[in-house]
Amino acid sequence: MSEKTASNPGLMEKIVSLCKRRGFIFQSSEIYGGINGFWDYGPYGTALKRAVEQLWWREMVEKRDNVVGLDSTIISHPKVWKASGHLDKFGDLMTDCRNCKARHRVDQMENPAVCPACGSKDLTPPREFNLMMKTYVGPVFDEEHVAYLRAETCQPIFVDFDNVRISSRQKLPFGIAQTGKAFRNEINPRNFTFRSREFTQMEMEFFCKEEDSMQWYEYWRGERIAYYKNCLGFSGDEIKIHDHETLAHYAKAALDIEFKFPFGWGELEGIHHRGTWDMSRHGEFSGESMEYFDQDSGKKFHPTVVETSVGLDRTILALLCHAYAEEMAETKKEGVEEDLRIVLRLPPELAPVQIAVLPLTKKLADPAEKLHRDLRVWLRSEYDLTGSIGKRYRRQDEIGTPFCATVDFDTLNDGAVTVRSRDSMSQERVSMDQVRTYIMERLKR
Ligand code: GAP
Numbered sequence: 414m415s416e417k418t419a420s421n422p423g424l425m426e427k428i429v430s431l432c433k434r435r436g437f438i439f440q441s442s443e444i445y446g447g448i449n450g451f452w453d454y455g456p457y458g459t460a461l462k463r464a465v466e467q468l469w470w471r472e473m474v475e476k477r478d479n480v481v482g483l484d485s486t487i488i489s490h491p492k493v494w495k496a497s498g499h500l501d502k503f504g505d506l507m508t509d510c511r512n513c514k515a516r517h518r519v520d521q522m523e524n525p526a527v528c529p530a531c532g533s534k535d536l537t538p539p540r541e542f543n544l545m546m547k548t549y550v551g552p553v554f555d556e557e558h559v560a561y562l563r564a565e566t567c568q569p570i571f572v573d574f575d576n577v578r579i580s581s582r583q584k585l586p587f588g589i590a591q592t593g594k595a596f597r598n599e600i601n602p603r604n605f606t607f608r609s610r611e612f613t614q615m616e617m618e619f620f621c622k623e624e625d626s627m628q629w630y631e632y633w634r635g636e637r638i639a640y641y642k643n644c645l646g647f648s649g650d651e652i653k654i655h656d657h658e659t660l661a662h663y664a665k666a667a668l669d670i671e672f673k674f675p676f677g678w679g680e681l682e683g684i685h686h687r688g689t690w691d692m693s694r695h696g697e698f699s700g701e702s703m704e705y706f707d708q709d710s711g712k713k714f715h716p717t718v719v720e721t722s723v724g725l726d727r728t729i730l731a732l733l734c735h736a737y738a739e740e741m742a743e744t745k746k747e748g749v750e751e752d753l754r755i756v757l758r759l760p761p762e763l764a765p766v767q768i769a770v771l772p773l774t775k776k777l778a779d780p781a782e783k784l785h786r787d788l789r790v791w792l793r794s795e796y797d798l799t800g801s802i803g804k805r806y807r808r809q810d811e812i813g814t815p816f817c818a819t820v821d822f823d824t825l826n827d828g829a830v831t832v833r834s835r836d837s838m839s840q841e842r843v844s845m846d847q848v849r850t851y852i853m854e855r856l857k858r
Contacts (some may be wrong), residue, residue, distance in 0.1 A: 450602030450610030459657035462764035485569030586621035613725035663688035682723035689715035757813030
């Protein structure tokens, strides 16, 4: 019997606890009490994060002739953020409680006149709080040397447009993609990694002609929904589209792809028609032309941009919520305590460990180690010799390992191992020299 429900009130706590226990994600600087809004990824978390980033890159860049990559710096010329509007208008309206000193985002308060922490009505008038993280470049710490950590990865894409376009010989329509860190001084980091102060974005800016832009917007909407369903395995009940009713003055359309987290629906990805806003603003502020010369029409114009923007950390969180399941062992013996199996049903391609090689006893270490060494060239393989075989299976289930290969005494005679599937729990005898092919065939989507 499988019990997996997104309305399970304790589900989030269970996921947070599993992440810490099994080294997926834990608080940054924990020994110093942690730092709010910052999270570290442990060994399994790192493997999962890299796999998801690689999948996104493959789907958005490598499989396409009309999207190319960029890896820009985190710190840009401060004028970039002036031009983008982030320095003047990128913040939340905040109020401070004079009684308990708590600070609140006005848009998140049930009653903006009452402090949600202590109930006091003694609040400061709401004021803008900028989310950009500030630093200094060079030895002098004054206003002239102020710089900002990027609040989104897309701005350098606009700034580098001509460098990328010319060197890659791209013509409209084409896209530039970038993955990397972004920083926001969020007032209220919450829901585990959902709202962090340091996070990774995966963004793609698609440059096209204004007259074609709505067609491209629809195209990318379709592509991204297909990605969530086909690549990550999300069901129609887990994701939904929220079309924005109010739009920026330059935009023709915008939507969020939302995921049903245990704490409610939350934005996973934004698809935005950004008009010519970014390109014309950078043209204006830099004094350099950001126009594109179209050889077919002989005209010069600012390209229109359609953006797909998703948080990698939010994708990981959504995947963990999607994958987490608890099951009662079906062969429960009388008088034996209920046996709970926690299993992460991650897509096999993305699992931190794709195959675990488990020798039944130490005496079988030699053939098992050899199998592990052969497999790890091709797959994320883990070798585990500690504890009973049942405990080892449970441990692998908890980190989402789709296959375990058990080396037993028969292996010495028949050269085969027992491959156990995480999802069906079925066991199959597979010749050692066929294990790689067997697993790789089953990793395919
Ligand atoms: N360039 C457009 C842009 O940055 P956004 O809606 O502010 O748009 C895009 O962010 C995505 O980045 C979000 O859908 C979310 O997945 C992720 N993201 C934004 N703020 C985040 C935060 N504080 N913590 C984690 N992820 C965040």
